Amino acid sequence: MLILTCPCCGQTGEETEFHAGGEAHLTRFGPGSSDDDFEGYLFMRENPKGVHFERWRHVYGCGKWFHAARCTMTLEVFGTYAAQTTEPPQELRDKISAKRPGWSWGAFS
Amino acid sequence: MSETVTALNGAVWSKGIATITEAPLQGMITLRGDLSISAIKKAAKTATGMAVPGPGKATVDGDTGLCWMSPDEILVLCPYSQVAETLDKMTAVLAKTHALAVDVSDARAVFQVSGPLARDVMAKLAPVDFSADAFAPGMFRRSRMAQVAAAFWMPDADRFQIVCFRSQSQYMFDLLKVAAQPGSEIQKP
Ligand SMILES: [Zn+2]
Numbered sequence: 001m002l003i004l005t006c007p008c009c010g011q012t013g014e015e016t017e018f019h020a021g022g023e024a025h026l027t028r029f030g031p032g033s034s035d036d037d038f039e040g041y042l043f044m045r046e047n048p049k050g051v052h053f054e055r056w057r058h059v060y061g062c063g064k065w066f067h068a069a070r071c072t073m074t075l076e077v078f079g080t081y082a083a084q085t086t087e088p089p090q091e092l093r094d095k096i097s098a099k100r101p102g103w104s105w106g107a108f109s
Numbered sequence: 110m111s112e113t114v115t116a117l118n119g120a121v122w123s124k125g126i127a128t129i130t131e132a133p134l135q136g137m138i139t140l141r142g143d144l145s146i147s148a149i150k151k152a153a154k155t156a157t158g159m160a161v162p163g164p165g166k167a168t169v170d171g172d173t174g175l176c177w178m179s180p181d182e183i184l185v186l187c188p189y190s191q192v193a194e195t196l197d198k199m200t201a202v203l204a205k206t207h208a209l210a211v212d213v214s215d216a217r218a219v220f221q222v223s224g225p226l227a228r229d230v231m232a233k234l235a236p237v238d239f240s241a242d243a244f245a246p247g248m249f250r251r252s253r254m255a256q257v258a259a260a261f262w263m264p265d266a267d268r269f270q271i272v273c274f275r276s277q278s279q280y281m282f283d284l285l286k287v288a289a290q291p292g293s294e295i296q297k298p
Contacts, residue, residue, distance in 0.1 A: 008180055009164055009179060009180065010164050010165060011250065011251075011252075013252060014236045016253065017236050017253060060251065060253040060258050061252060062179035062180065062251065064179060064180065
C-alpha cells in the first residue's frame with residue numbers, strides 16, 4: 001500500500017484515494033514525428049526494480065494531477081512534486097541518491 | 110413554486126452505535142477561481158461574511174460556511190432558501206474576474222453521523238486517520254467512503270457532516286447503517 005501526500009492540497013492518504021496515471025516525464029511525439037519516436041512514445045516504458053517516477057491524480061480529493069517518486073520494490077515513496085515540470089526536482093533527486101546510491105531512471109540519475 | 114425535498118426525505122436511523130440522519134436541504138454554491146485573487150475572496154465573504162479558510166479547513170456556522178475544496182475551489186454553504194440571492198451577489202462581485210459560481214445544492218445530499226462513536230463509523234469507511242488528534246472540528250477533508258466520493262467535516266466533537274452526490278444518497282445511507290450496526294464498536298465509548 002502506497003502512502004502519498006498530495007503536493008496540491010497537502011493531504012496524505014493511501015493509494016485508493018488516488019488514481020495512477022502511468023509513467024512520468026514522457027515526451028509526446030505526435031503527427032509529423034518519425035515512426036521510431038512515435039513508437040517509443042506510445043509503447044516503450046521503463047519497468048524498473050527500484051526507483052520509479054509516475055503521474056498520479058488525487059481523484060477522490062482535490063482532483064489535481066501531480067508527480068510521485070517511489071521504489072517499486074519496497075513501495076517507499078521518496079516524494080511528490082508538481083505536475084508542471086518535465087523533470088524531477090534536484091532536491092528530490094539528492095534525497096533518492098542518499099537512499100539508493102547510483103540509481104538511474106531514463107535520462108535522470 | 111415546486112416543493113423541493115431531499116433525496117431520502119430526511120431519513121433517520123438510530124438503531125446502531127451512532128445515529129445516521131439525512132440533513133435538511135442545504136444551499137451549496139461551487140466557487141471556482143484563483144483563490145489568491147481579491148475578487149474571489151470578496152465573493153466568498155459577500156456570500157457568508159467569512160474569510161476563505163486555508164487548505165484542509167472549513168469555517169462553518171450552522172448552514173452557512175466556506176469549505177476549502179482544492180487550490181481553485183471553495184464550497185460555499187448558505188441557507189437553501191437564499192441560494193439565488195447569494196448567487197446574484199457573488200456574480201456581481203465576480204463580474205470582471207475569471208471565475209465560476211454555480212448552484213449545486215440539488216446535485217448533492219448531506220448526512221450526519223452523530224454520537225460518541227461517530228468516529229468508529231467514519232473510520233470503517235474512509236481511508237483517513239480519524240483519531241482525535243488527526244481529525245478535529247475545523248478541519249475539512251475530501252476522500253472516498255467505500256466506493257463513492259465524499260467530503261466531510263465535524264460541526265462538533267461528536268458529529269460528522271458528510272456531503273455526497275445526490276444520486277448516491279441511498280448507497281451512502283445504507284453504507285452508514287452497515288458501518289453503524291449494533292455491536293460493531295471499535296473502541297469503548
Ligand atoms: Zn490533493
